[in-house]
Amino acid sequence: MFALASILSLLALIISVPIFLVFGLGSSVAAIGGLNLPWSVLIQVSFGALTKHVLIAVPLFIFSGMAMLKGGAALRLVKFATTLVGHWPGGLGVAMVIAMGFFAAFCGSILAAITAVGTIMMPKMIEQGYPTPFVVVLAASAALLEALIPPSNAAILFSALTYVPVSKTFAAGVIPGIILLILMVLLVLFKCRHIKADRKATLKERLSSFVAALPALITPIIILGGIYAGFLTPSESAAIAGVYAVAIGFLIYRELTFSSLLSCLKDTAIITAVIFSIIATATFLSVVLTYTQAPQKIITYFTDMGVSVNLFWIMLGTICLILGTFIEIVPVFYLTVPIFAALTLSFDQSLLHLYVVFVAFAGIGMITPPVCVGIYTAAGVIKENPANAFKEVPLFTIVGIIYGILMILFPIFSTWLPSLL
Amino acid sequence: EIVGRLSVHWSPKHHSAKHAQIFADEVNKRANGKLKIEVYPSKQLFGIREVMGAVTSGAVELGGIVGVVSFPPINKNFNVASFPGLFNSWEQQRGFFQNSSKGKEIWGELTKKTNSTLVMYNPVGPVMSISSARELTGIDAMKGLKARRLLKSEEPMWDALGANRVSLKTGEVYNALQSGMIDTINSPPGSIKAYSWWEFLKYAQKPYQYYADAYIMANSTWFNSLPADLQKIIMDVGKEVGTLSTDRIMDHGETVLKEFQDRGGVVTTLSGAEKAKFDKLMKDKVMPAMAKMIDSDALKAAQEYAKSN
Amino acid sequence: MKALRAVNNFLASASLALAMLIIFIMVAALFLSAATRFITGTGFAWFIELPPVLVSWLVFPLLGPLLKKGQHIKVDFLTPMLSKKNKEILFLIVNIIALLSACVFFKAGLDATIMYFNLGQVMEIEISIPIWWMFLAFPVGFLILALTSLELLFDNIMNIIRD
């Protein structure tokens, strides 16, 4: 029955059945047919998983990102980043990476990050002579910053699965996020060293763009400050970020309208339903895994084989890379993290280290075809055929793998900051 | 071989999880291969609020049920179990539900609706207030505390004391104590050790407010389908291990409190004028508010039972 | 067929409006939760407890409408390589699978809802909402999904015949 369920699922996956149905169908065959469980158990477990309080932060951070995008905050951030580094060789590219970094610090949505910064930056860069494929893949991979720099929906999903406090997972992503940002800046500086730069912004220009961006720039302080000072739960801080984004969009930048607010709500509802439907049925799968005690069996298998810690991380990275090539990051989370977490603990490793390594390798999947939401989104922003951008993918993938290996080798990057809390 | 899956939310170090495991091991030994009970601890399968529904639907055959959490949402009269100072022992509380006519009615409705059978008593412990803020020397010291609210029935006391209440799941308590979002919790002593909350909590207050009981309940359809000899083994072992768990729980609590003091914790026992002030507040403010959560005939029956037993 | 399409279109608009309203309530409730705790010192428990309760009604009614718009996450691996006709056949298979799964999940959701209805369990929040209301979103959502995949199925068949 389990073999049948797996084969069915794989077939369904290949013929592009929506992933939430693939998860649901395969696991219900296994649960009802193989384990003789009552039908309602799937729904009970799924309900329990969806109503976790911490998960509410996911739609709220998506909403705040959308409101920042439509309320004009993104534009100010980009301008500020451009006046800072626009005169460097490859300066616009560096500015895009930095703006993505800023935006990541108050947004929980990969799509919002790419759309917000990409819409403004990508056409400008192409106009200045940056090769279009490079621009697309750069925008797509900058979204990985989103997943690491808090607040991050990836961190929230990880916490929901492993019961690690969100405040710790958030903190774990900070240093790895900055390291990734530096790596990307170096890549841009090297690749684009021949592209002519803007003139240097005057001090006055810098100052005025800083003042304009200031209301947006202090958002992370509100979000993270509230959480770490113990005033706010993560979902409350997400709600405050959302209200704040709406407020500055209406009152300060005056770019938000009632109808664009409605479209923020609409986009948020749709993205949330897409993500949560996968969570709902992926939990069906976790029922089957728990009832069959699969994680324990896998751990025993690994221990009996005498696998070393480093080999474990390498295997984990490889599995994430392969899965991430063909599946999106949210299902990869729910498919593998419960098992990885059990293994990580059995190897006496930190779950925060797992989080960072996992995001590094699974995140590369956002730019590896065929399933690469990052590239599709970035290409969509400038109405470019995504396939044209694929030739730049290998370079970024290599950088991503180097980054992932760094994260494996130095657990301190992920564990040091949380340990101070 | 028949398999019975027993889902508990407690982590393996918790008193109640340990005794659930002892129960399973002993049943498996006596059943001699005919029945195997598998324990799934740490909410691997179901959380504290979900496990009752899971037993009812047959998603698991057995579950560890905390009465004050699972039962009031189904029958509010179960709130008598957390009525401060009403029952003075496990025995008395259980006796009310098993022997008095009103108690039997409440218990009967609960087990009928949930399609479940009581297999074993597995108490979580006597409940006390424990804080990280200051020594809980009396009601004045409790004003302005940031208290965690687990149950609806906790609200009247926190409100009467002038404490702020924050709703949090058990999994969120550690972090909330650490960040200072809450500083006080009502809990059995065993839990502060099992969940490491005592890293932050330093001041405990006696006397105990009520006796939080938990149960191993079986899905009735499953249980009734078992051969008579297996049913008997389960009930026999349930009775023996239940007695063991109950006998040990008070000692366990005291041992934990001793360890707590060795770690620098302070246990304050209210007495004299402070105790009288506390009791008066309970009587004037808390009990009337709590009484609204219970049908008056049920409360009266429980009070009468407690007085005469 | 026309009637089915009209019903589905109505359900899609209603689901989306409901979902947008729920997002709005979530933002407002959690903002007020923090604000009231900050101002009064004590929070209102149900501000914090309301949002998780609404999640099932946000997600499940939208499953069908999202299927129709092709917005669900899937592996688009084969489709670019197929001819128009074969693509249509592939979509037909996908929609049959969607219909079948929707029926399975509808039954599971209905079972769960009925169980909690009989149990009479209420949410442990200030307003005692019966928990089966939340479970009802599952069968309702999967029913909408079934109706939508039925409509798409008809379209597939018509397209295949026409070609």
Ligand code: NA
């Ligand atoms: Na972020």
Ligand code: NA
């Ligand atoms: Na990919």
